[in-house]
Amino acid sequence: MAQTMPLEQRGITASRIALGCMGLGGGWQAGALAEEHYDQAERAIEAAFEAGITMFDHADIYGRGRSEQAFGEILRRRPELRERMVLQSKCGIRLADDRHAQRYDFSKAHILASVDGILERLHTDYIDILLLHRPDALMEPEEVAEALTALKASGKVRHFGVSNMHAGQIRFLQQALDMPLVANQLDMSLYHLDWLDHGVLVNRRSGEAVGFDQGLMEHCQMNNIQLQAWGPLAQGRFSGRSLEGEPEHVRATAELVARLAREKETTAEAIVLGWLMRHPARIQPVIGTTNPDRIRACADAVRQSELMTREEWYDLYNAARGVKIP
Numbered sequence: 001m002a003q004t005m006p007l008e009q010r011g012i013t014a015s016r017i018a019l020g021c022m023g024l025g026g027g028w029q030a031g032a033l034a035e036e037h038y039d040q041a042e043r044a045i046e047a048a049f050e051a052g053i054t055m056f057d058h059a060d061i062y063g064r065g066r067s068e069q070a071f072g073e074i075l076r077r078r079p080e081l082r083e084r085m086v087l088q089s090k091c092g093i094r095l096a097d098d099r100h101a102q103r104y105d106f107s108k109a110h111i112l113a114s115v116d117g118i119l120e121r122l123h124t125d126y127i128d129i130l131l132l133h134r135p136d137a138l139m140e141p142e143e144v145a146e147a148l149t150a151l152k153a154s155g156k157v158r159h160f161g162v163s164n165m166h167a168g169q170i171r172f173l174q175q176a177l178d179m180p181l182v183a184n185q186l187d188m189s190l191y192h193l194d195w196l197d198h199g200v201l202v203n204r205r206s207g208e209a210v211g212f213d214q215g216l217m218e219h220c221q222m223n224n225i226q227l228q229a230w231g232p233l234a235q236g237r238f239s240g241r242s243l244e245g246e247p248e249h250v251r252a253t254a255e256l257v258a259r260l261a262r263e264k265e266t267t268a269e270a271i272v273l274g275w276l277m278r279h280p281a282r283i284q285p286v287i288g289t290t291n292p293d294r295i296r297a298c299a300d301a302v303r304q305s306e307l308m309t310r311e312e313w314y315d316l317y318n319a320a321r322g323v324k325i326p
């Protein structure tokens with residue numbers, strides 16, 4: 001198994017787990033930020049540091065900008081924290097407004113303006129990594145390259161990556177760039193299993209129904225592209241959230257996770273994340289909890305990933321699929 005994360009191989013000193021900040025700032029409904037939002041952000045940052053998490057994931061759209069604003073207020077009050085962090089944000093999604101439906105926008109003008117907004121809200125001069133949030137059907141790689149080259153030259157962004165892209169899209173964009181794409185953030189968890197099923201169900205019709213194209217995992221691994229998992233806690237399904245209305249196999253998986261956690265004297269969160277991190281791609285979970293106790297409950301995941309046997313890993317996979325692998 002590779003010993004270092006792909007990000008480390010690119011010279012980026014990132015923690016094995018990142019804290020996703022989508023839940024900061026009060027959510028998606030409009031409203032002014034208040035002291036309670038700053039408190040929440042500060043407590044989450046402190047819990048993350050306690051758990052050994054030093055990388056933070058944002059997007060310009062989270063909370064319509066208020067997630068970055070709440071976090072940035074903490075950096076304004078405590079600027080010494082900035083150098084202890086790896087900051088990642090995303091752009092490229094434009095939310096619906098009075099005139100237009102939601103759309104994607106990888107135009108040079110939009111990317112440049114988005115980064116200026118991100119830096120202002122986060123109270124920082126640079127971000128470590130900028131991800132293009134979702135593939136833009138109208139993407140023109142040369143135009144994107146112009147924007148990213150300008151951002152790197154100005155020092156506003158140090159590295160670039162993508163999110164929710166398949167291998168063909170990554171290759172298409174990469175051929176226009178003279179710097180490597182360092183990350184791809186995808187929906188991967190013990191609950192959303194498409195990323196695994198596609199590879200396991202080769203030459204089966206059931207394997208064709210999933211959205212991970214041929215070789216996406218392998219492409220990222222072979223090209224040192226850090227796979228980051230969004231939604232890695234399965235929104236709490238296997239670690240204590242009410243399972244009312246969930247199918248039987250989700251309940252059975254939650255019970256298996258709880259049993260393993262008891263036997264290994266750890267938390268359910270550490271088992272759920274440890275399972276993802278046991279994969280040889282050195283997947284980096286981007287946890288979305290804002291609850292300090294839950295953030296701390298994730299800390300043991302690194303150790304659990306190293307302790308997890310093949311048998312335990314496949315038992316969890318089979319349970320979570322609900323249908324045994326062939």
Ligand SMILES: NC(=O)c1ccc[n+]([C@@H]2O[C@H](COP(=O)([O-])OP(=O)(O)OC[C@H]3O[C@@H](n4cnc5c(N)ncnc54)[C@H](OP(=O)(O)O)[C@@H]3O)[C@@H](O)[C@H]2O)c1
Nearest residue numbers: 020021022230231232233234235236240241287288289290
């Ligand atoms: N690239 C993309 O397209 C994309 C899309 C979505 C998200 N993301 C990123 O990925 C991060 C994580 O995504 P996510 O939030 O969907 O995933 P997650 O980490 O699987 O779930 C976190 C959510 O589940 C709740 N939760 C966790 N454990 C719980 C429990 N035991 N009981 C009740 N609720 C529980 C959390 O609430 P509490 O805060 O109350 O703990 C939070 O709302 C985001 O913050 C964002 O940075 C990226």
